[in-house]
Amino acid sequence: MLFFRSEELVTEWCAARGMTPGPCVSIDQLWALSTTWYATRLTPEAKRPSPAEMRGIFASIGLTGPFWDPEARP
Amino acid sequence: MTFETQVKLAIYRAFAENVRAPAAESLAAGLGASLEDVLAALAKLRADRVLFLEADARTIRMAPPFSGVPTQHRVRVGGIEYFANCAWDALGIPAALHRAGIVLSRCEQSGEPLTLAVSENGPEPCSWVFHSLVRASRWWDDLVFT
Numbered sequence: 001m002l003f004f005r006s007e008e009l010v011t012e013w014c015a016a017r018g019m020t021p022g023p024c025v026s027i028d029q030l031w032a033l034s035t036t037w038y039a040t041r042l043t044p045e046a047k048r049p050s051p052a053e054m055r056g057i058f059a060s061i062g063l064t065g066p067f068w069d070p071e072a073r074p
Numbered sequence: 075m076t077f078e079t080q081v082k083l084a085i086y087r088a089f090a091e092n093v094r095a096p097a098a099e100s101l102a103a104g105l106g107a108s109l110e111d112v113l114a115a116l117a118k119l120r121a122d123r124v125l126f127l128e129a130d131a132r133t134i135r136m137a138p139p140f141s142g143v144p145t146q147h148r149v150r151v152g153g154i155e156y157f158a159n160c161a162w163d164a165l166g167i168p169a170a171l172h173r174a175g176i177v178l179s180r181c182e183q184s185g186e187p188l189t190l191a192v193s194e195n196g197p198e199p200c201s202w203v204f205h206s207l208v209r210a211s212r213w214w215d216d217l218v219f220t
Binding site: 021035042044066071 | 082087123147161165168172179181186188196200202204208210
């Protein structure tokens, strides 16, 4: 999970390695993920989201489909 | 509170205060517990995907968003420099600490440095992108690669 200056550079990086690019996520979307995932991490109540909760979190910021489904079959 | 939760909180407190992962022996001493009980708690936390351990099953490699080893993703918060496991976790450290910070990383293709200010309300405007090569269902197959 890496940072890139642009989507074009993601494409270049993947092409150089013969890999298929995954979806790109904006920094604002990433912040939404980070706060949802980690805001309570240092508290006793913190728990890892269930697969259904994960799908809901991703969908809430527009990340849908098999790539973002933690239970999707390869 | 379960013993596993006590161990988890002690680990996160150690990361937040000292940057580095605590040793299992240190956790045992701090919690007044046996090393065997701490190792069992670490195994349970690993099984629950709360932590990622090295092959010795006692060294904490990741307590997301914190990394127990140096990485290219650094985060400065309150005069302390932390290491994050990945780009996601780099923003996760200010989020977890509820404090403003500076994310220091790079573009993986061009090498251009990234310096991103993050307040408690979010990052400054930034046109960079985050990319994951691995789909969500495979993240824990090889978490270091992910």
